[in-house]
Amino acid sequence: MSFFVGVDLGGTNIVCGLLDQEFNLLAKSKQPTEAANGSDFVLERIAVMIEDLLREQNIDRSQLGAVGLGTPGFIDPVRGVCTFASNLRWNNVPVSDILGARLGVPVFIDNDVRMYIFGEAMKGPGQGYANVLGITLGTGMAAALVNEGQLYYGGGFMAGEIGHIIVGDGESTPCGCGLVGCLETVASATGLARQAREALAAGRESVLGEWFPGAEAANVTAADVSRAYDEGDALAIEIMNHTGKLLGRGLSYAVTLYSPDALIIGGGASLAGERLLGPMRDELRKSVYHGYWDRLTIHPGALIDDGGVIGSAAFAASRAALQQVESVRSEEA
Amino acid sequence: MSFFVGVDLGGTNIVCGLLDQEFNLLAKSKQPTEAANGSDFVLERIAVMIEDLLREQNIDRSQLGAVGLGTPGFIDPVRGVCTFASNLRWNNVPVSDILGARLGVPVFIDNDVRMYIFGEAMKGPGQGYANVLGITLGTGMAAALVNEGQLYYGGGFMAGEIGHIIVGDGESTPCGCGLVGCLETVASATGLARQAREALAAGRESVLGEWFPGAEAANVTAADVSRAYDEGDALAIEIMNHTGKLLGRGLSYAVTLYSPDALIIGGGASLAGERLLGPMRDELRKSVYHGYWDRLTIHPGALIDDGGVIGSAAFAASRAALQQVESVRSEEA
Structure with a gap:
């Protein structure tokens, strides 16, 4: 059994959600972003929130498949970089690298609209x-x-x-x-x-x-x-x-x-x-x-409040699966 | 070295082209479609044209990677079926199955516009x-x-x-x-x-x-x-x-x-x-x-005359490569 975390990162609040592999939301937590403290502070806060969620649900970190993070702004989802986010005052923050190294799992990011729509497509009325x-x-x-x-x-x-x-x-x-x-x-x-x-x-x-x-x-x-x-x-x-x-x-x-x-x-x-x-x-x-x-x-839309969190987790699961296929492909080549 | 054949099937003429794996057009042949004789006749004519092209270029059939065929009309490229082509008077002709069985190679089909644009993207100004x-x-x-x-x-x-x-x-x-x-x-x-x-x-x-x-x-x-x-x-x-x-x-x-x-x-x-x-x-x-x-x-557009043939061959090469990846993927699962 794998679990996934979705993070909805806004200028005011961070919401983290823990989901099972069918993208059911098992638990959620919320903390202020306090973006003025800088990106390292915010990313560390997110890492601790994720660790807390896992601990509270008695889930071993080895069972965490991937983390997805959505935020308003310009995102390079391939490199995992937040190019520019005006409400966070972030410029070229390598979110996937920093958070991935800290947590030891793949971290995938994208903008909040794409994450939300991805959630509606995978777990909302777009399913199927x-x-x-x-x-x-x-x-x-x-x-x-x-x-x-x-x-x-x-x-x-x-x-x-x-x-x-x-x-x-x-x-x-x-x-x-x-x-x-x-x-x-x-x-x-x-x-x-x-x-x-x-x-x-x-x-x-x-x-x-x-x-x-x-x-x-x-x-x-x-x-x-x-x-x-x-x-x-x-x-x-x-x-x-x-x-x-x-x-x-x-x-x-x-x-x-x-x-x-x-x-x-x-x-x-x-x-x-x-x-x-x-x-x-x-x-x-x-x-x-x-x-x-x-x-x-x-x-x-059906996932009114939790769309960002569900979509981010589903996106991370999908990208992690794709990465596995690609690594099989490159081993073959 | 693999070779690919592209077929541009119109209501009046059939054009077949033999391409190398960099999609260079090595040889081409043209014959009237004579669609009134029915789909079996037309598909057999195409098969013979392809065999002739291979023979004339001294290429063994085992080196033929795939065949692509483009035609105006409604195509189901996943099942390889020509659903409806008014100028051929074809209804639900399983082109990929018939021609694939006859030639012993994968045959992929699509409509002529998509084939032409695919050619411009792969070998024309869209390259890169x-x-x-x-x-x-x-x-x-x-x-x-x-x-x-x-x-x-x-x-x-x-x-x-x-x-x-x-x-x-x-x-x-x-x-x-x-x-x-x-x-x-x-x-x-x-x-x-x-x-x-x-x-x-x-x-x-x-x-x-x-x-x-x-x-x-x-x-x-x-x-x-x-x-x-x-x-x-x-x-x-x-x-x-x-x-x-x-x-x-x-x-x-x-x-x-x-x-x-x-x-x-x-x-x-x-x-x-x-x-x-x-x-x-x-x-x-x-x-x-x-x-x-x-x-x-x-x-x-740059591939004025040969766009359909080049595009069809490139499409076949791309789909054949994709099928190989998918078969690796399903063996893994």
Whole structure:
């Protein structure tokens, strides 16, 4: 019996989870990151958290198969290096080498979105599908593709940035990436709130204007737009319909190019649920060849809280297995 | 020393090529397909062509590593079955089984576009790049992605149908796929000719109207649009600019989602060259995050005549090598 550890490393907290080889979460621990103390401090804290988890569960260290670690930022998953993580202030930290040497097991890292989607593909609603496309709608928008049990990376590990597709339809909000009118300026928690704020500033009637009069409009969130939608507010309905439509159109490109079997929608803004996914589905169905639509299943993300931990552990297990195959291969050669 | 055979099977002709393990084309033969005689006849003809090629080059059959066969149509490359090929009138022909048993070597098949792009990735300008996206602009428009030496298929082997992305911009030509305004209704030899024909019918001034007066306008081809462009014809320039722009926009989705290192443009309509690729490049550069653009190299296809044969042989070599690894893997398990 092998066990795997998944680590969800954020700017505020570290969450470690111990999983069995079927990726059932057996135990979890959480500690503050305290990133200001530097990367050696943080990695040592993670190592101790992992040792504590093993001890508490009476698992010998020899039974630990691999450790996976996910974090926001730019990651080189092949070299196991965190190239840049702004919330940790890390530059070129060789996480796999440092933590691997400290723990004596293989350590694999990747960014948090890919880890989360990998978890949904292996243990969430994507389980059993050969090609899983997952998106997260949060502060921004991101995507990852899991093909036959492996993440698709593309050149520079940059594939899947569906949030930075230009959607047309007159959208002209400048995006952090340098382009104008990217999908994530609309289809994200930030995008939903921005649309509401701009409509209020333009004098549009809405219950949101009553809840957030004057300068308070700056505080409208995506959740507020959902609340207003449920009150039948015309502006909120218009925003959800427009956002769902552009999301569906963006996804139509991804579905045509990737041909996924399952599409998983996660992230905070996905809590808008059918308000957003209804119009998204309508537009997607109209915008792809029916052969894609017929084979596609669409699921909300299921691993809400533990997705990062489960995905990181599953990723580590998958990469460790792959490494074994590759070593057999090179012995043969 | 191993040798590989690539077969380019069309509705009119069969072309067989013998290649060494560096995919140099050593010899080639061509015979009519005579598809009306049925699949057994055609496959036996291919087997004899391959035996003749080996004999003429003094190569023992034991040195033949594998055979690859590409053909237009719906292919299941995993089972080696031609599910449907309209120009051959084939339905569910188990090509790999029949030809493999006849020749005593592994036979791998796929559709002609994927074989051609695989060839450009392995032996054409895509050589040395980890992620190669290739498109063909012909009667229609198609694409294939070669990632780390392997074709990306997606669910139902349907990935990469970039021709069936809806491009907007008011395009409203019905497409054979059932949608309206697909990229291939514009960015293809057919699309270029259609735009010219429709403009002439609408009374637009053009040298094309002098070359093809009245009902003869039905005979305008993409090559004629290129010729008119070279005479400075305003309509032809407008058509090339518009087509290049929409092509660039469609490719911007593919580049953002796949993150290729190299983009290869092949197919008959790519002979329009810079007339089309100039505006395509401009739009693509403006429509993707600079990180994608900076790492991307763009190449016209190089394996004009022999791309199908070279690609099929390279594909067979790659699949045969993969099968060996998998058999090692299953012996281990």
